[in-house]
Amino acid sequence: GEDVEQSLFLSVREGDSSVINCTYTDSSSTYLYWYKQEPGAGLQLLTYIFSNMDMKQDQRLTVLLNKKDKHLSLRIADTQTGDSAIYFCAEAMYSGGGADGLTFGKGTHLIIQP
Amino acid sequence: DTAVSQTPKYLVTQMGNDKSIKCEQNLGHDTMYWYKQDSKKFLKIMFSYNNKELIINETVPNRFSPKSPDKAHLNLHINSLELGDSAVYFCASSPPPGQGTYEQYFGPGTRLTVT
Numbered sequence A: 001g002e003d004v005e006q007s008l009f010l011s012v013r014e015g016d017s018s019v020i021n022c023t024y025t026d027s028s029s030t031y032l033y034w035y036k037q038e039p040g041a042g043l044q045l046l047t048y049i050f051s052n053m054d055m056k057q058d059q060r061l062t063v064l065l066n067k068k069d070k071h072l073s074l075r076i077a078d079t080q081t082g083d084s085a086i087y088f089c090a091e092a093m094y095s096g097g098g099a100d101g102l103t104f105g106k107g108t109h110l111i112i113q114p
Numbered sequence B: 001d002t003a004v005s006q007t008p009k010y011l012v013t014q015m016g017n018d019k020s021i022k023c024e025q026n027l028g029h030d031t032m033y034w035y036k037q038d039s040k041k042f043l044k045i046m047f048s049y050n051n052k053e054l055i056i057n058e059t060v061p062n063r064f065s066p067k068s069p070d071k072a073h074l075n076l077h078i079n080s081l082e083l084g085d086s087a088v089y090f091c092a093s094s095p096p097p098g099q100g101t102y103e104q105y106f107g108p109g110t111r112l113t114v115t
Helices: none
Strands: A004-006 A009-013 A018-024 A031-037 A043-050 A055-058 A061-066 A071-076 A085-095 A098-104 A108-113 B004-007 B010-013 B019-025 B031-037 B043-049 B054-056 B064-067 B075-078 B087-094 B110-114
Touching: A004 A085, A009 A018, A018 A031, A018 A085, A018 A108, A031 A061, A043 A055, A043 A061, A043 A071, A071 A085, A098 B031, A098 B043, B004 B087, B010 B019, B019 B031, B019 B087, B019 B110, B043 B064
Parallel strands: A009 A108, B010 B110
Antiparallel strands: A004 A018, A018 A071, A031 A043, A031 A085, A055 A061, A061 A071, A085 A098, A085 A108, B004 B019, B019 B075, B031 B043, B031 B087, B043 B054, B064 B075, B087 B110
């Protein structure tokens, strides 16, 4: 079955880089996602990566995918106080005519120290 | 011009009641979903639905039922509410694979409190 694992907390200093890690078990996962949830808010899609890619960069965000180890990471450069949130890793399986939904990790609480 | 909307935003009700949460998307997507986020912020898929198939997470009690009056709506009906149903419920939608984007768009969530 599908399972996605993340550390629950990460604390970094403002201005440093944050690296949030995720492991997944389903080797046939097609798409992998990072979502951000601020307190009391909904889910904001940050980025996604296809399983046939190794890296994707978008401004301050860099996603690295190691398919052999089934490891996904999200790097946030120059972390700011506005980056304080819960970050969810998720994988998706698509079958037939549609998607079976996302399997989420438990979320990593990113805490920014001044 | 909200992409995925849910109503109500907050819902407080008593045990044993029946309630519905509405979801609408104006993106023209074929597939819609319901997710549950518990008090520890853990998110789990409950249902995925397109005009052909309903996929139910086997852990979802049959007191929960999705109802789709048309392609743009997927409402969640809950019978005989229990304390453990208190959570935030998110609706989402996505286009079919092969249409150029693989993003799932989430609604703002409905916070359900059962007393």
